[in-house]
Amino acid sequence: GAVVSQHPSRVICKSGTSVKIECRSLDFQATTMFWYRQFPKQSLMLMATSNEGSKATYEQGVEKDKFLINHASLTLSTLTVTSAHPEDSSFYICSASASRGGVAYNEQFFGPGTRLTVL
């Protein structure tokens, strides 16, 4: 149980285009989803926290208009990188925090990540 998927696993796009990354919780309801960015050989940096049905909370220094997050349902969150540039190239990882019967569990389940390369 507690499986999180991401799609696509890898994407290459041209500079100036937008890219959407999907994060799904497959067998549980995810009240909260998190989006991280990881540069090569570095740690995960939290970008934003999204709660189903409400606006995402962005970490300091993360551009809201650049990284659009939508958490439309309890099983799906999307991250859209708008007008992507080469410096946006990174490994993007989502995670989901489970809830059951209205009770939140303080544990995150991670997706496999999406490698974005902007040419």
Added chain:
Amino acid sequence: AQSVTQPDIHITVSEGASLELRCNYSYGATPYLFWYVQSPGQGLQLLLKYFSGDTLVQGIKGFEAEFKRSQSSFNLRKPSVHWSDAAEYFCAVGERNSWGKLQFGAGTQVVVTP
């Protein structure tokens, strides 16, 4: 300020030898504590976690970790390392009642030699 420190960026260990990865945290109260492993190009897999209770926590793949409140540490150990343990290891802490928000350490790269 809250922080998570993994002092060792890189560790090389021989197969069959023991392994210990250090993690120290600075938080106002005892947080939730986690160790994750990341293989190249992969997402994170949870090795073990500490919420409360017994301070020696057993995890998957033969790993264990000990929470020491007096030292604000949560070190990860494995008695005998296998070649498949070569990976990046991350310590993470989460605030209680924060709906799972985590702060990660910088990570420790483990290399296993024959």
